[in-house]
Amino acid sequence: MGLRIGDIAPDFEIDTTEGSINFHDWAKGSWVFFFSHPADYTPVCTTEMGRTAQLADEFAKRKVKPLGLSTDTVEAHKGWINDINETQNTQVEFPIVADKDKKVAKLYEMIHPGESETATVRSVFIIDPNHKIRLTMTYPMSVGRNFAEILRVIDALQTGDKHGIACPADWELGGDVIIPPTVSSEDAQKKFPQGFKTVKPYLRYTSVKDED
Template identity: 40%
Template sequence: MIDDTLDRPAAPVSNPGPLLIGSPAPRFSTRTTMGDRSLDDYRGRWLVFFSHPADFTPVCTSEFIAFSKLYPEFRALDCDLLALSVDSLFSHIAWVRSIKERFGVAVPFPITEDPSMAIAAAYGMIHPDAHDASTVRATFVIDPDGIIRAMVWYPMSIGRSVAEIFRLVQALQTSDKEAASTPEGWHPGDDLIEPAPLTIEGAEEPSPSADAPDWYYRVRKS
């Protein structure tokens, strides 16, 4: 008897339209290397949801090794990782086994299958003029309420910086907690930027830091 569940597509994806920062992340449910998953499973936690062009490719392998090594640090931020490509579940499993055997690294997070390309299409991971079904290197940071807080895109030939994605999650969480912005290259412990005053009276108020160069650039300790 043929088991037609082996190639079953992902459940329908809710897609309200073009995705922007601040948009609700399209909901989905499908199979992964660690069992069935849905976007709703990650409510209440941060999520880095990222696509890779294909299994068994060198740049993707380097990224997965980096994500795996930094996984405990992501988890310490209450942030999960979830990967996706349009390859089959069996291809994902074989690739994960190969990474462990050849590089000594166990991939500790699930990889989503998407043979129907429904999820990739909902998230814009496949260019409409692409010559094949490969996804670009898209990364979405989704907050505990299911809202897209950041999107980062890389071409197929360029590996993304996992350390920068980790820093991005740290910055988003700190900005939310402190009601402040983070300057270029910010890392935990660095100064934060206060919201700029919106009135003359506010601009004339003294800065909480003596290091502020002017009224529109006020910093404070994090």
């Protein structure tokens, strides 16, 4: 059975482009955007690695550490990074795991035999500071990830944790949020003094601010 939301992300020790890491020690106190790509020196992966690097400031302000992975070697990763930096006009500074023995790929079930017996698909794990898996997504090899959605869901998770709310469909940072049905109207009045709108007893909207 695969990893599920709410599970503790498995720990591992492995070589990366930034040296050997113990995953839990490296991630301690931070959110993690852990993602796999099929192979170095391939076109879609080059754009994805470049986009991750371009968004370094966006990840940093959310206290998120990106961590890439493929089954290539450290040497291959480092050579490819030069191509990424050149073609994507950026600087890759986050570590990329060299999972040549497929140890971590198997641990996180990143290899889907229907796509490839040896290369990882485009898996995404959003992991919180307690090492808990909060979101999983899997893209096929031929489709690059939507990084606006990755940032959006990190915002949603962090906003939910901070304010005890849920986020509606297509929610974006700054938009109205939903008061969970488990919060009584009496408690909602205390918790959300800014007020809320009741559409149905189970559907109540309110607003929150980052500085609240």
